[in-house]
Amino acid sequence: MENIHKDTVSIKSYDEMATYYENYVDTKPWNAYYERPAVLSLLPEIKNKKILDVGCAGGWYTKYLLDHGADVTAIDVNKNMVEITKKRVQDKCPVIQTDLNNKLDFIKDDSLDIVLASLVLHYLKDVTNAFAEFNRILKPEGEIIFSIHHPLMEILHFKRENYMAIELLEDEWTMGEEKIKVQFYRKPINKILQPLIDNGFYIENVLEAEPTNEFKEKLPEAYERLLKRPNFLFIKAKKMK
Numbered sequence: 538m539e540n541i542h543k544d545t546v547s548i549k550s551y552d553e554m555a556t557y558y559e560n561y562v563d564t565k566p567w568n569a570y571y572e573r574p575a576v577l578s579l580l581p582e583i584k585n586k587k588i589l590d591v592g593c594a595g596g597w598y599t600k601y602l603l604d605h606g607a608d609v610t611a612i613d614v615n616k617n618m619v620e621i622t623k624k625r626v627q628d629k630c631p632v633i634q635t636d637l638n639n640k641l642d643f644i645k646d647d648s649l650d651i652v653l654a655s656l657v658l659h660y661l662k663d664v665t666n667a668f669a670e671f672n673r674i675l676k677p678e679g680e681i682i683f684s685i686h687h688p689l690m691e692i693l694h695f696k697r698e699n700y701m702a703i704e705l706l707e708d709e710w711t712m713g714e715e716k717i718k719v720q721f722y723r724k725p726i727n728k729i730l731q732p733l734i735d736n737g738f739y740i741e742n743v744l745e746a747e748p749t750n751e752f753k754e755k756l757p758e759a760y761e762r763l764l765k766r767p768n769f770l771f772i773k774a775k776k777m778k
């Protein structure tokens with residue numbers, strides 16, 4: 538893809554983990570028993586709704602939304618992820634390679650009911666463009682549901698001194714036998730929620746979800762930690778009329 542924004546990160550990382558995503562992420566406890574139950578608890582009725590799945594990765598949400606009767610478009614900056622999602626949904630919806638740091642000008646104004654952005658916004662240095670675009674493409678009272686790294690977790694886990702800074706951090710994820718370096722942007726909560734509000738949304742729900750009992754069975758130590766230190770923040774917001 539030619540039009541990659543200068544601040545876009547982790548494309549190579551997701552290239553490297555594409556096969557893992559295809560084979561394992563559906564059942565990875567962090568996704569299956571922590572992130573997804575929380576996101577799904579925030580979703581409104583999705584049957585016959587027009588939904589944008591942002592940062593679709595391996596397409597778990599894309600397929601879930603299609604299976605529940607939604608009219609879906611999926612986007613991701615990573616070509617391999619786009620191909621995996623296409624394979625999973627078998628041409629039942631458009632899956633488009635595009636960078637969320639740029640304009641989503643292939644989507645019409647006021648045309649969507651829901652934007653779902655699961656674990657993608659922490660890859661953006663500045664979320665302003667994304668929220669401005671979500672506002673443009675959503676119908677009045679359309680909703681956005683997103684999950685994002687919890688700023689508390691990032692400060693504690695990465696032992697950062699300056700909460701107010703916006704900084705590029707690097708983590709190392711174990712993916713099967715491999716270790717893959719992933720970069721993302723840590724930012725204070727104000728730099729997540731104020732751009733949302735400034736771009737015409739009001740917040741309906743702020744969820745600091747607990748993992749499920751299945752997560753406790755698989756990863757008991759992480760479960761106890763997550764009860765005290767949430768990894769992800771979940772937000773539901775509505776576009777003003």
Ligand SMILES: C[S@@+](CC[C@H](N)C(=O)[O-])C[C@H]1O[C@@H](n2cnc3c(N)ncnc32)[C@H](O)[C@@H]1O
Binds near residue numbers: 614655656
């Ligand atoms: C953690 S994964 C998302 C997980 C996915 N929602 C799921 O539940 O399986 C993050 C995804 O965001 C994509 N991504 C990162 N930066 C992006 C950007 N600037 N524009 C669009 N997609 C981006 C990555 O390529 C990756 O596929």
